[in-house]
Amino acid sequence: MTLKEIKELLQAEVICGDHHLGTEIILAGGSDLMSDVLAFGKPGLLLLTGLTNLQSVRTADIIEAKAIIYVRGKKPDDQTIKLAAEKNIPLLSTPLMMYEACGLLYQAGIPGVSPANNSNKAND
Amino acid sequence: MTRDDEFRQTFKIKGRDFSHAGGVSTEIKEILQEIGIPTQLIRRVAIASYEAEMNVVMYAQQGKLILSINPETIQIEVEDKGQGIKDIELAMQEGYSTATEEMREMGFGAGMGLPNIKKNSHVFLITSTPGVGTYLKMIFYLDHEKAS
Numbered sequence: 001m002t003l004k005e006i007k008e009l010l011q012a013e014v015i016c017g018d019h020h021l022g023t024e025i026i027l028a029g030g031s032d033l034m035s036d037v038l039a040f041g042k043p044g045l046l047l048l049t050g051l052t053n054l055q056s057v058r059t060a061d062i063i064e065a066k067a068i069i070y071v072r073g074k075k076p077d078d079q080t081i082k083l084a085a086e087k088n089i090p091l092l093s094t095p096l097m098m099y100e101a102c103g104l105l106y107q108a109g110i111p112g113v114s115p116a117n118n119s120n121k122a123n124d
Numbered sequence: 125m126t127r128d129d130e131f132r133q134t135f136k137i138k139g140r141d142f143s144h145a146g147g148v149s150t151e152i153k154e155i156l157q158e159i160g161i162p163t164q165l166i167r168r169v170a171i172a173s174y175e176a177e178m179n180v181v182m183y184a185q186q187g188k189l190i191l192s193i194n195p196e197t198i199q200i201e202v203e204d205k206g207q208g209i210k211d212i213e214l215a216m217q218e219g220y221s222t223a224t225e226e227m228r229e230m231g232f233g234a235g236m237g238l239p240n241i242k243k244n245s246h247v248f249l250i251t252s253t254p255g256v257g258t259y260l261k262m263i264f265y266l267d268h269e270k271a272s
Contacts, residue, residue: 035236038171039243043163051231055178058146059231062153062170079143087150 001025001110003067003090006046009108010094010101012069016081017090023066029113030071030102034059041065042113048101052076054083061087071098130194131159137180137187139206142230145181148189149174152200155191161198165264169198172244172262175237176202182227183207184257198264209252216242216250 004021007014014021030048031037034055037047041063049056052074060068067090070076075093076084084091094101106112133155135148153170161169173189180187184206192199209215215222216238223233242248245262252258 032231033234033236034231035175035234035240038175039236039240043167049231053230054143055146055231058150058174061150062146062174063167 001108003046003092006069006105006108006110007092009104010069010092010096012092012094015070015075015091015093016085017067017088020067020088020090023090025066025110027113028102028105028110030098038063040113045113046105046110048098048105050074050098052080054080056080057084057087057089057091060084060089065089067092069094069101071096071101127194130192132190132192135189135191137177137184137189137202137204139181139183139185139187139204141181145178145230146174149177152189152191156193156198159193161266165198165266168244169200169262169264172241172264173200173202175240176200176260176262178232179237179258180204180206182223182230182232187257196266198266200260200262200264202260203257204259205257208254208256208258209250210254212250212252 003023003025025046026044028046032050037059043064045065047060047065047068048071050071052070056068057080070093073095137148149170152173156166184204187204190201214220218239219235221233221235227233246265247263249261
């Protein structure tokens with residue numbers, strides 16, 4: 001599923017990184033705790049979070065996440081957007097809450113990163 | 125103890141400076157990418173270094189990070205002047221945290237930092253003196269056989 005299709009599914013708006021919308025997303029995870037993201041995140045992850053500060057982008061960069069979707073209509077400040085543009089990390093914002101946003105993506109066939117999740121084909 | 129074939133760089137970390145927090149680890153990641161370290165290992169180093177850097181920013185007044193790379197290992201030492209850790213064994217437990225509400229709002233302080241560092245490094249050493257500061261040393265083996 002491409003980031004563009006995800007954008008439509010989640011009624012999201014693009015904050016930055018329009019030119020990355022063709023990126024294929026193969027796994028996703030949602031958390032507001034950056035230490036959890038660092039512990040369980042995998043390269044290529046689509047990160048859903050309610051945390052809009054600089055650390056959301058830093059964390060995404062460190063784990064090599066493909067994109068960030070901020071939930072509940074949240075938007076980061078200019079400094080965070082600037083860093084994301086520098087690091088080539090597209091940022092989107094969805095009006096949906098975390099649960100609904102993750103649920104829709106999971107229903108659309110995008111697996112998570114839980115070690116107990118057998119349907120996680122992204123590990124192959 | 126510096127070897128002829130060793131690259132060494134020291135980075136300063138400022139306590140409470142949340143707008144630059146993580147910048148040193150990003151820089152380290154870029155250095156490792158430039159010299160062609162395998163991606164998997166870069167991730168491990170970057171995650172451990174980022175957690176250690178966040179700890180300095182959150183809990184200390186100031187600190188420094190020393191990156192040393194030689195043909196066998198990548199070593200990161202982080203030394204800070206700050207409140208230190210009273211009970212290291214307790215601090216190493218997942219979920220244990222002394223973080224303030226402000227730190228939690230930053231997305232950290234869930235008691236995962238030190239366990240994350242230990243999990244990602246091949247050798248991990250920590251010493252601390254309450255009221256003085258904390259010293260961390262992490263070693264990552266470039267040779268994968270030695271790492272396992």
